Amino acid sequence: EVQLVESGGVVVQPGGSLRLSCAASGFTFDDYAMHWVRQAPGKGLEWVSAISWDGDNTYYADSVRGRFTISRDNSKNSLYLQMNSLRAEDTALYYCAQDSLASPYTPGGYFQHWGQGTLVTVSS
Amino acid sequence: SSELTQDPAVSVALGQTVRITCQGDSLRSYYASWYQQKPGQAPVLVIYDKNNRPSGIPDRFSGSRSGNTASLTITGAQAEDEADYYCNSRDSSGNRVFGGGTRLTVL
Numbered sequence: 403e404v405q406l407v408e409s410g411g412v413v414v415q416p417g418g419s420l421r422l423s424c425a426a427s428g429f430t431f432d433d434y435a436m437h438w439v440r441q442a443p444g445k446g447l448e449w450v451s452a453i454s455w456d457g458d459n460t461y462y463a464d465s466v467r468g469r470f471t472i473s474r475d476n477s478k479n480s481l482y483l484q485m486n487s488l489r490a491e492d493t494a495l496y497y498c499a500q501d502s503l504a505s506p507y508t509p510g511g512y513f514q515h516w517g518q519g520t521l522v523t524v525s526s
Numbered sequence: 527s528s529e530l531t532q533d534p535a536v537s538v539a540l541g542q543t544v545r546i547t548c549q550g551d552s553l554r555s556y557y558a559s560w561y562q563q564k565p566g567q568a569p570v571l572v573i574y575d576k577n578n579r580p581s582g583i584p585d586r587f588s589g590s591r592s593g594n595t596a597s598l599t600i601t602g603a604q605a606e607d608e609a610d611y612y613c614n615s616r617d618s619s620g621n622r623v624f625g626g627g628t629r630l631t632v633l
Contacts, residue, residue: 437622439569446627447561447569447612461621497568507620510575512559516568 404428404515406498411520418488422520424481424498429515432456432476435501437513438483440494440522450496451483452506461506466492488524495519529617530558530625537631538603546598546628548613558596558613560589563627569612573598600630608632 410422422438438450451472452461460472471484481498499513530550538544548558557576561569571580573589586601596615600607610627617623 439624446610447563447614447624449614449622449624452622463621502574506622509556512574512614513561513569513571514580516570518568 404500406500406515406517408496408498408517408520411496411522413523413525414488415526416489416524418524420485420488420522422483422485422496422522424517426479426481426498426500429500431474431479433504434514435504435506435511436472436474436481437499437501437506438472438481439497439499439513439516440492441497441519442491442494445494448494452501453481454506455504459505459507485522488522490524493522493524495521529623530613530615532611532613532625532628534626535629535631537633538600539633540605541602543599543601544603544630546600546611546630548596548598548615548625549594550615550623550625551594552616552618552623553591553594553596556615557591558589558615560587560596560598561612561614562607563610563612564608572611603630603632605632 405427407425437452453472469487473482497519498517500515502514503511560573563569577589612627613625
């Protein structure tokens with residue numbers, strides 16, 4: 403059974419930093435690209451970032467580019483999101499999601515499995 | 527603003543058929559995938575590629591595409607289908623993008 407378990411969400415002040423983690427199990431982690439998707443309270447889903455199976459290629463939404471960094475450690479079956487210069491509008495539930503393919507840019511990919519999310523609140 | 531447009535809310539009578547649509551230029555080139563999200567839960571994949579369902583998704587869910595519009599059809603809607611539904615495809619840069627979501631109410 404595929405499991406994705408996010409952690410690291412807390413209350414942080416504007417301008418602060420945070421690192422989210424996602425522990426994966428139940429599948430061959432380094433066969434798949436991975437994503438972070440967020441959902442602000444009462445709002446829709448927003449794709450945040452993606453990373454290829456080997457970590458060599460990373461992609462970001464315009465809203466987080468230059469502030470967030472996605473990474474992975476295939477030896478630990480783990481995905482990370484380093485979040486810097488946090489803003490109130492970054493407040494959201496952050497989901498880790500498994501792609502169906504090794505590269506997030508390959509046509510036809512989709513989000514096979516999702517974690518339950520970790521809540522990030524940016525507030526003074 | 528999203529490059530994929532969905533109606534904010536749709537309703538359907540119990541047992542009837544409902545179509546949820548998603549419009550965007552990228553849909554001319556890419557298939558949409560569809561996700562169901564119930565309150566307090568993570569999204570779940572219900573349709574991917576041309577019209578494929580993951581295991582465990584009832585066959586009353588189906589997908590289609592025509593021009594720049596993708597559709598999710600529920601044939602014989604059940605009370606448990608009441609949820610938010612999101613389409614996903616690509617933006618003009620090739621990044622993933624979600625539609626704004628459609629809240630489905632089963633009457």
